[in-house]
Amino acid sequence: NAGVTQTPKFRILKIGQSMTLQCTQDMNHNYMYWYRQDPGMGLKLIYYSVGAGITDKGEVPNGYNVSRSTTEDFPLRLELAAPSQTSVYFCASSTGTSPFRGQFFGPGTRLTVL
Amino acid sequence: EDQVTQSPEALRLQEGESSSLNCSYTVSGLRGLFWYRQDPGKGPEFLFTLYSAGEEKEKERLKATLTKKESFLHITAPKPEDSATYLCAVQAGGTSYDKVIFGPGTSLSVIP
Numbered sequence: 001n002a003g004v005t006q007t008p009k010f011r012i013l014k015i016g017q018s019m020t021l022q023c024t025q026d027m028n029h030n031y032m033y034w035y036r037q038d039p040g041m042g043l044k045l046i047y048y049s050v051g052a053g054i055t056d057k058g059e060v061p062n063g064y065n066v067s068r069s070t071t072e073d074f075p076l077r078l079e080l081a082a083p084s085q086t087s088v089y090f091c092a093s094s095t096g097t098s099p100f101r102g103q104f105f106g107p108g109t110r111l112t113v114l
Numbered sequence: 115e116d117q118v119t120q121s122p123e124a125l126r127l128q129e130g131e132s133s134s135l136n137c138s139y140t141v142s143g144l145r146g147l148f149w150y151r152q153d154p155g156k157g158p159e160f161l162f163t164l165y166s167a168g169e170e171k172e173k174e175r176l177k178a179t180l181t182k183k184e185s186f187l188h189i190t191a192p193k194p195e196d197s198a199t200y201l202c203a204v205q206a207g208g209t210s211y212d213k214v215i216f217g218p219g220t221s222l223s224v225i226p
Contacts, residue, residue: 004157035216042118042216043158043201090157102148103214105157 001026004106006091012112013081021076021109023091031094032074033058033103034066036087043090049074081113116141116206118217126223127192135187135220137202145205147185149178152199152219192224 007022025032030051035043045058049068063085065077074093078085088110092103121136139147146165150158162171164180171178175196177188187200202217 040218042218043203044216045214092157102150102160102163103158104160107157108155 003027004091004093004104006089006106006109008109009107010110012114013078014114015081015083017081018077018079019081019111021078021089021091021111023074023076023106024072025074025091025093025104026072027093027104028071029093029095029104030071031096032068033092033094034064034074034076035090035092036060037090037108038087046076046089078111083113085111086113087111116204116213116215118202118204118215120200120202120217120220122220123218124221124223126225127189129193129224129226130191132188132190132192134189135200135222137185137187137217138183139185139202139204139215139217140183141204141206141215143207145207147180148203148205148214149176149185149187150201150203152201154199158201189222192222194224194226197222197224 004025033048034046037043044060046064047066049055052071055066068074088108090108091106094103118139146163148163149161152158162178167182169180175190179186199219199221201219203214206213
């Protein structure tokens, strides 16, 4: 199993550009999540999904969109990139929320917006 | 407001020097507390889940404990390969989605 994979690993965007961060998991997990991690801060939840076709906002959803057309894939779309979106983005998956056996994280995408 | 804090922010130990990391939390309806290890440039790696006060979990040189307000990650005789950032997270229940809140982490350096 590859686990959770993310592409790209690094990206530099100009202000106002758009991009999609890709996330795929091969563990047949129903739950998938997108987090951002800023220096000195805890991981912040952007969006999550409890299954194909179902998504919901997390703590910091503004400026982002997601879709979940399959169990395996959960792409994150950035529209009109802003410097405040400079961060490291992590995708994660889990079997469910109860009992919670922990999340499996991808390697991350480091995004810089200039 | 649900909150997770971790201390110290950074910890530097000599190889073999045991110590503890602290995770304090205030959440409504704790469903579980989790410890993760994060190496530089990588995603967090799940270590433990603790569900109730008094529970303990062990893995090699690490032992996690839980009380009603905090959790400790005890590191016994650490080795340089234990150097990493350790993240604590809690699962708060009572909503349509059981929210997971992460602390800022403790950066551990173990010097040979």
